[in-house]
Amino acid sequence: MGIIRKTKAVATVLQIFEEKNEAKSVVHLIELVKDKMNKTTVYRILDRLEQDGTIHSFNGKDGLKWYAKSEGCSASYHSDMHPHFQCTTCDKVECLPFEIKIPSIKNHKVDSTDILLIGQCEVCCV
Ligand SMILES: [Zn+2]
Numbered sequence: 001m002g003i004i005r006k007t008k009a010v011a012t013v014l015q016i017f018e019e020k021n022e023a024k025s026v027v028h029l030i031e032l033v034k035d036k037m038n039k040t041t042v043y044r045i046l047d048r049l050e051q052d053g054t055i056h057s058f059n060g061k062d063g064l065k066w067y068a069k070s071e072g073c074s075a076s077y078h079s080d081m082h083p084h085f086q087c088t089t090c091d092k093v094e095c096l097p098f099e100i101k102i103p104s105i106k107n108h109k110v111d112s113t114d115i116l117l118i119g120q121c122e123v124c125c126v
């Protein structure tokens with residue numbers, strides 16, 4: 001597997017994240033670009049973009065992998081230390097702009113957190 005340059009495929013995937021500032025499940029992403037590239041390419045691009053710090057991933061309530069754009073983050077800065085919210089009614093997933101304080105655990109090193117809040121979003125709870 002070579003390094004993915006700013007190819008058309010990369011631009012297509014990036015555009016999905018640029019358009020709407022919403023998280024997308026990997027299944028949904030593959031569905032959106034299925035007539036432009038295959039599954040393997042999508043996975044490879046997502047991996048690459050995640051390493052770049054352009055996007056970040058987390059697990060949704062159904063164990064699906066979700067991706068969202070990282071705002072003003074670089075690969076060296078851990079952008080995934082924030083919780084996510086998933087709406088059980090419309091399935092929308094949002095990044096929540098709160099920093100999670102990780103307690104320090106003796107003799108343990110924490111690299112990442114995966115906090116998912118589940119409920120109804122502002123549209124669905126009215
Ligand atoms: Zn909702």
Ligand SMILES: [Zn+2]
Binds near residue numbers: 056068083094095096
């Ligand atoms: Zn996020």
